[in-house]
Amino acid sequence: MIEKGLFRSFLYDYNGNEITVEFYCPKEILIESFSLFRRIPSKETYQAISDGTVWKIEYDAFQDLLQRVEGFREWGRTWATNQLFVLKQRSIDILTISTLVYFYSEEINVELGRVEAAGGKIIRPKQDVGDNGFIALIENIRLLIKKFYFCVEQNC
Numbered sequence: 001m002i003e004k005g006l007f008r009s010f011l012y013d014y015n016g017n018e019i020t021v022e023f024y025c026p027k028e029i030l031i032e033s034f035s036l037f038r039r040i041p042s043k044e045t046y047q048a049i050s051d052g053t054v055w056k057i058e059y060d061a062f063q064d065l066l067q068r069v070e071g072f073r074e075w076g077r078t079w080a081t082n083q084l085f086v087l088k089q090r091s092i093d094i095l096t097i098s099t100l101v102y103f104y105s106e107e108i109n110v111e112l113g114r115v116e117a118a119g120g121k122i123i124r125p126k127q128d129v130g131d132n133g134f135i136a137l138i139e140n141i142r143l144l145i146k147k148f149y150f151c152v153e154q155n156c
Helices: 033-038 059-068 070-096 108-118
Strands: 002-004 007-012 018-024 045-048 099-104 121-128 134-140 145-151
Touching: 059 070, 108 121, 108 134
Parallel strands: 099 145
Antiparallel strands: 007 018, 007 045, 121 134, 134 145
């Protein structure tokens, strides 16, 4: 669990280029679920983009909590189900959306205010990432691309 900071996961393509898979923000779980449940090393590399604090739990302690605490077990079921939906959506996006484009924005609220009027959709609303500012993910229907807006100013 991320307490503070901004993190990313990435893979290397066949030319050795880094391909960002996901960004992780405070209060999110920094995990690669396939690796966790299959008990094999992840192909993804995780990187701290800023100073941060992450809480770690060992696999056996995690399994013990899932067995003993009903609320934790229900959370685990919900989380795992959500991960399946995320994976399915990514599979669909690979086939239907050509690219993910990252932009820096001085005023993220201005950019987000233009999205729906331009025929787009806010996929991930403005999210505070502490000292790193704010992030948001939008989909531009006309261009069939997703844009990841990243704002490092605290007044975004």
